Amino acid sequence: MIDPKDKNLPAIDVADPQASEHVKVSRRLFLGGSAALMGAAGAIGAGVGAGLLPATAQASSNSKHSVGPGELDEYYGFWSGGHSGEMRILGIPSMRELMRIPVFNVDSATGWGITNESREVLGENAPLNGDCHHPHMSMTDGRYDGKYLFINDKANSRVARIRCDIMKTDKIITVPNVQAIHGLRVQKAPFTKYVFANAEFRMPHPNNGLKMDDIASYYTMFNGIDAEKMEVSWQIIVDGNLDNTDADYTGKYAFSTCYNAEGAVDLEGTMRSERDHLVIFNIELIEAAVKAGDFTTLPGSDVPVLNGRKGSKLTRYVPVPKNPHGINTAPGGKYAIANGKLSPTVTVFQLDKFDDLFADKIKPRDTVVAEVELGLGPLHTAFDNRGNAYTTLFIDSQICKWNVDKAIQAYSGKPVDYILQKLDVHYQPGHNHTTMGETRDADGQYLVSLQKFSKDRFLQCGPLHPENDQLIDISGDTMKLIHDGPTYAEPHDCIMVHRSLVKTRKIYDRKDPSFASTVAMAKRDGVDLNSQNKVIRDGNKVRVYMMSVAPVFGLTEFKVKQGDEVTVVITNLDQIEDVTHGFCMVNHGVQMEISPQQTASVTFIADKVGVHWYYCNWFCHALHMEMRGRMLVEPK
Ligand code: CUK
Ligand code: CUA
Ligand code: CA
Numbered sequence: 001m002i003d004p005k006d007k008n009l010p011a012i013d014v015a016d017p018q019a020s021e022h023v024k025v026s027r028r029l030f031l032g033g034s035a036a037l038m039g040a041a042g043a044i045g046a047g048v049g050a051g052l053l054p055a056t057a058q059a060s061s062n063s064k065h066s067v068g069p070g071e072l073d074e075y076y077g078f079w080s081g082g083h084s085g086e087m088r089i090l091g092i093p094s095m096r097e098l099m100r101i102p103v104f105n106v107d108s109a110t111g112w113g114i115t116n117e118s119r120e121v122l123g124e125n126a127p128l129n130g131d132c133h134h135p136h137m138s139m140t141d142g143r144y145d146g147k148y149l150f151i152n153d154k155a156n157s158r159v160a161r162i163r164c165d166i167m168k169t170d171k172i173i174t175v176p177n178v179q180a181i182h183g184l185r186v187q188k189a190p191f192t193k194y195v196f197a198n199a200e201f202r203m204p205h206p207n208n209g210l211k212m213d214d215i216a217s218y219y220t221m222f223n224g225i226d227a228e229k230m231e232v233s234w235q236i237i238v239d240g241n242l243d244n245t246d247a248d249y250t251g252k253y254a255f256s257t258c259y260n261a262e263g264a265v266d267l268e269g270t271m272r273s274e275r276d277h278l279v280i281f282n283i284e285l286i287e288a289a290v291k292a293g294d295f296t297t298l299p300g301s302d303v304p305v306l307n308g309r310k311g312s313k314l315t316r317y318v319p320v321p322k323n324p325h326g327i328n329t330a331p332g333g334k335y336a337i338a339n340g341k342l343s344p345t346v347t348v349f350q351l352d353k354f355d356d357l358f359a360d361k362i363k364p365r366d367t368v369v370a371e372v373e374l375g376l377g378p379l380h381t382a383f384d385n386r387g388n389a390y391t392t393l394f395i396d397s398q399i400c401k402w403n404v405d406k407a408i409q410a411y412s413g414k415p416v417d418y419i420l421q422k423l424d425v426h427y428q429p430g431h432n433h434t435t436m437g438e439t440r441d442a443d444g445q446y447l448v449s450l451q452k453f454s455k456d457r458f459l460q461c462g463p464l465h466p467e468n469d470q471l472i473d474i475s476g477d478t479m480k481l482i483h484d485g486p487t488y489a490e491p492h493d494c495i496m497v498h499r500s501l502v503k504t505r506k507i508y509d510r511k512d513p514s515f516a517s518t519v520a521m522a523k524r525d526g527v528d529l530n531s532q533n534k535v536i537r538d539g540n541k542v543r544v545y546m547m548s549v550a551p552v553f554g555l556t557e558f559k560v561k562q563g564d565e566v567t568v569v570i571t572n573l574d575q576i577e578d579v580t581h582g583f584c585m586v587n588h589g590v591q592m593e594i595s596p597q598q599t600a601s602v603t604f605i606a607d608k609v610g611v612h613w614y615y616c617n618w619f620c621h622a623l624h625m626e627m628r629g630r631m632l633v634e635p636k
Contacts, residue, residue: 064473067093072091073093073094075496076499077090077448078135080134081105081491082492085103085105086100092448092471099167101162101168102118103132103169104129104130104160111591111600113126114589114591114602116518117514117517121169121172130156133151133492134151135151136184136186136438136495138186138227139191140192141191142440144436144498145191145192150186153181157174157175158181159184160172160173163514173232177235178199179201180200181223182199182244183198183242183245184245185246185247188329189249194227195224196224196254197245199222200241202260205217206298215263216263220237220242221235221237223236232301233303234305234306238309241263243324244380246336247329248336249333249351249440251283253351256278257324258324259276274321274322275320276320278318278324279316280315282316285358289306313358316354316357316358318365321343321345321371322340324338325339326339326431328383330389331439333351334352335348335350340378344375345371346372346391346407347370353367354367369408370411378393382432382447384437384474385443387403389401389404390402390447392432398423398424401423402419402420426451426453426470429451430452433494434448434474435496435498436497438495443498446471446496447471447473448494448496449470466486466487468484508596508597515598515600515601530571533546533554542565542566542567548572548573549573550574550627551622553627558629560633561606565604566603568585568603569599569601570583570600572595577596580594581620587608587612588604606631610632612630613628614629615629
């Protein structure tokens with residue numbers, strides 16, 4: 001739990017005249033919410049969905065969560081952008097979209113995918129689509145450390161890292177030998193040494209066209225990625241496939257759900273058995289096996305590949321009901337919950353039993369302390385700090401709030417009601433997430449439920465509908481729906497991080513590694529980026545170095561020859577926060593962001609003779625329209 005009295009209070013400069021008001025607002029939001037809402041809930045009666053609340057009660061409950069103009073949100077929400085390939089930053093509780101972080105996609109505004117710096121991160125011939133599902137922040141001792149965000153790309157089997165100081169992607173890796181990186185989580189403790197990544201689809205090995213019909217020989221792997229180096233440390237072969245994953249709070253175990261224990265390639269086949277499984281990975285034993293050289297490698301990569309199939313000492317398989325989906329570790333670190341999907345149940349694992357399981361003192365199912373019914377289509381579970389769990393019921397279009405301890409009692413035969421409330425959501429929820437809920441600091445304030453369908457909730461925008469991300473107040477005894485938020489394709493998952501844990505730069509450091517290669521190139525060309533505008537010709541390659549200060553580019557014209565490969569390098573010397581410039585070369589598909597103190601570059605072929613205007617397209621000054629220049633292309 002966060003102590004709002006000291007270190008975790010929002011970091012606000014007290015010299016700022018507006019600051020004291022922000023602090024007051026945030027303290028009120030942070031501390032006051034719970035008690036007042038419990039009162040309201042008591043008056044209305046437990047078990048009543050927000051949709052049924054009297055209008056006045058809803059209005060007063062809403063105003064408590066409103067963030068007025070100029071006020072700051074309490075939490076950062078980091079949202080997966082699904083198959084848009086990006087990550088998004090929202091403010092919670094306002095649900096305002098604050099920023100988009102292009103990751104696997106091309107972004108016209110920032111030039112991500114167009115600039116040399118972003119191409120360096122993406123890789124020369126990178127595919128320019130992505131399918132993001134699971135954004136997670138690096139942790140130390142089970143708490144967010146504000147350093148990195150990680151996200152998967154199911155579409156092209158990649159994992160990306162985002163630097164939280166500038167909120168830009170700084171590394172992308174393709175995981176070798178697998179297809180479709182889906183479930184992704186970080187090692188929670190002692191620190192995020194590994195990012196754990198599930199490869200979902202089984203495939204032939206080697207995938208050389210010779211064993212395509214030998215379906216039984218297909219396999220997939222669980223991957224440990226070194227979070228600092230962004231390299232795959234090891235891969236471990238499993239039986240069945242891999243869907244979602246999570247980790248414990250000791251750093252010893254990670255575990256993944258499998259919906260295709262059948263090893264089928266058709267839909268019916270994946271539903272043939274009544275049970276699939278959770279596979280548990282013993283990280284210490286895996287590391288020891290790698291160290292001892294107890295691995296092989298696959299053609300085309302030198303990543304250690306271990307055997308984690310049934311019978312391996314590195315893994316254990318626990319049968320769970322039909323086609324499970326999400327796996328979620330409770331903030332206390334005591335339990336993890338597998339969500340049944342085709343079974344109306346959730347399965348509760350007691351994590352401190354895993355040592356005994358690996359010592360073969362108990363059987364796999366002895367780690368299960370409850371398996372209870374919640375409703376139809378349980379997909380994902382989130383937690384508050386009061387022992388309650390919140391599970392999305394996809395088919396029922398509801399969130400089921402239940403108590404974990406009571407569920408365990410009920411499973412052992414005691415006549416207790418473990419279900420506390422069911423709240424309608426609109427419609428068909430996938431993931432949900434609570435504020436700080438995947439860390440030790442779970443604070444039980446808000447729950448977001450991410451719906452796959454919005455149907456009638458918003459103005460029609462043609463056949464394609466937005467998703468609907470709903471914000472729910474969970475600080476009281478009953479859940480209350482307080483906001484509908486349309487979002488573009490498709491936030492599978494999100495996390496909500498208290499704003500005190502995220503420290504971003506206001507302007508770039510000139511030594512920022514994200515443009516270090518470009519700075520090195522300038523140095524080789526003998527150009528001082530901070531004081532020089534210069535055109536360097538190197539055969540048919542031309543490098544155009546210029547500075548920018550609102551509202552002028554350092555060069556208002558430069559000359560090249562038709563067919564030259566032109567690299568424009570711009571350094572924004574403005575030091576004022578928010579004064580970002582852009583560089584767009586008309587009719588050349590060239591565009592980039594240059595934020596204060598940033599250097600950015602873009603390379604293109606000057607294939608058309610004549611005058612070609614370039615202009616600044618981030619509005620920066622009263623004379624922003626006048627911030628422009630000419631590229632003069634002479635015939636060959
Ligand atoms: S998954 Cu999409 S709703 Cu990719 Cu985590 Cu469950
Ligand atoms: Cu510089 Cu607009
Ligand atoms: Ca199955």
